[in-house]
């Protein structure tokens with residue numbers, strides 16, 4: 001049987017999907033200033049390098065991974081019990097575990113749009129529908145429309161706080177309203193940028209067992225390439241989620257690296273969220289204001305910029321060795337998303353952007 005003959009057997013909802021395309025292919029991103037994927041732009045800390053080398057030298061790679069030692073350390077960092085946590089292969093897998101646990105073909109997930117694309121990708125694979133409520137035109141959370149859209153078909157509410165790509169944050173009051181509305185309706189709060197915002201719904205967990213929180217080691221902890229995320233939820237829910245994730249889905253190097261980050265007595269990983277939020281982003285915003293560049297304020301270390309000619313600006317920056325991310329969603333298709341880095345890196349961006357503006 002040829003490949004072609006098998007295609008009709010693939011589920012219709014999967015055939016209808018398109019493949020996720022990263023903004024660039026076949027380029028060596030290490031040679032650029034990476035302001036395109038909301039990554040950590042600092043070099044990997046020495047404590048992580050040492051831990052990974054030690055792991056390899058101790059011949060741990062042939063062994064299947066084991067999470068028991070790591071879970072109490074993660075629990076201490078998060079401030080919960082180990083039983084309330086499940087580690088996943090990036091928080092992308094956390095999204096998949098939660099969606100697969102609650103949604104079947106035809107079920108409805110409610111979330112504001114434009115939102116993080118993995119939600120529609122995974123809902124699409126399941127055959128679930130996303131009821132997308134647009135952010136307001138000035139990019140605020142559409143509170144009224146959102147709650148008016150909750151219906152008996154809603155099987156999962158997703159609140160990305162703050163949202164990627166818009167950077168819009170959601171108040172804890174709104175999150176509590178979602179949790180209170182229907183106690184049997186699960187509410188997933190994506191806190192991928194928690195270390196940058198400091199805002200969390202963790203305190204609501206004791207009162208609302210329908211709350212599920214996602215976090216990641218990809219951003220503040222600089223482990224995007226190793227793929228480590230986690231779910232925080234009621235222990236009973238964690239038991240169910242554990243059945244959806246594979247027993248060894250999180251690789252052993254991710255655990256070794258995360259352990260090293262959490263054990264670092266100086267907690268030097270904090271430098272990146274602190275510098276980006278307290279120094280680099282204010283600096284960038286002041287630059288945009290001074291040069292009358294339209295941008296949308298954001299709660300995290302990235303934001304949307306709206307140049308007069310978006311594609312020209314993105315191409316110019318790339319020629320200067322700086323990657324930013326052109327947005328494709330219709331509501332924001334005249335913008336690019338950029339993260340900030342250290343102050344020096346952000347100044348490299350503003351110098352290039354000032355040159356670009358001078359040439360207009």
Ligand SMILES: Cc1ncc(COP(=O)(O)O)c(C=O)c1O
Pocket residue numbers: 037038089090091092093116160162163164190192215216217218224227228229
């Ligand atoms: C809001 C949000 N959730 C989840 C993720 C997935 O992160 P990861 O799979 O690297 O943990 C991202 C990544 O950019 C994100 O922005």
